[in-house]
Amino acid sequence: MSTTNIIAKITEIFDTNIEFEENFFKTEIIRGIEHTIIKGKLTYIPSYCEHCGEENEAYSIVKNGNQVVDILIGQFNSKPVILRLIKQRFYCKHCKRTFMAQTSLVEKNCSISTKVKSCINIELSENVSHKHISATYSVSMATVQRVLRSNDFKTNKHWLPEVLGIDEFKSLKSVDANMSVIICDVQTGDIIDIIPDRRKRYLREYLERFSKEARSMVKYITTDMYQTYIDLGKELFPNAQIVIDKFHIVQLFTRSMQKLRINVMNDFNTRSKKYKKLKRYWKVLLKKEFNLNGVEFYKYIHYSKLTNTNEILIDLLKISDRLAAGHSLYQEFLYIIHSSDVKGFENFLDKY
Known part of the structure; x- marks a missing residue:
């Protein structure tokens, strides 16, 4: 297997116009960070001029020197990998302008490969900070933000769902x-x-x-x-x-029940047992009545005997007739919602 094929498999660079040097790996310190450097050359025979569109016939487009560019292509052994690419420059005799050889590995006038940008995009879909992504892929914060902005999608203004x-x-x-x-x-x-x-x-x-x-x-x-x-x-x-939305209707009733409990609670002295019971066991008033425990008995604060949440509810409703009436309406509503009874809900609205 040739050197080019070996490097292509390792780095997943399959552009056939790129040839790699024999000593394909070396390390170099760049901005205080150790990088792995791979050297290669990009050249081919262009079929037309990028500027004027003139076809390459009778050697109308000729080679005209080269330019060295560094392209970040990923990570290897926790080190950033840079492809140091010698890009062929071409001269068009028709329009008398030059242009560079291009590769699908990287966008034009960019030094970060499309593969690295794809990896950054995947990271952006997770709950990860931009600073962490920047450090992981050895790019600047500005690069991460540019990749993020490039994902802006256009909404179809001629369609909406049912x-x-x-x-x-x-x-x-x-x-x-x-x-x-x-x-x-x-x-x-x-x-x-x-x-x-x-x-x-x-x-x-x-x-x-x-x-x-x-x-x-x-x-x-x-x-x-x-x-x-x-x-x-x-x-x-x-x-x-x-x-x-059903959730918001339940939320409205729940907040109303909470408000009623607080109003009743404020009628009593803050040191009274009735006030303390209403304040401590507010969750009992909000629960579905059929989900309360009426069988097992435990020790609860403010109660001298063993009791359960069902008996606590009965005790709380004895404190105020207004609270008992409001709780009865609230429980009727919760049961209708729980059973998805549309007709029952319509009757509930007509009744109250």
């Missing part, structure tokens, strides 16, 4: 109220885009970029109770029904 999900999440301090908006295909879970601002004028401006045909494709919009999402859904999506 079930569109809209929700916000905690984002950077630089955006309004530290919140950004994510829109996704609920059926597949695919993220369509992330919008850095959730204020109404910015959201309207963004959503109006989608064509009317795309917005007409949407049949359902699942969201929370943020009024901006509901208003824009009705205004911009003519065929869509607004569906409040």
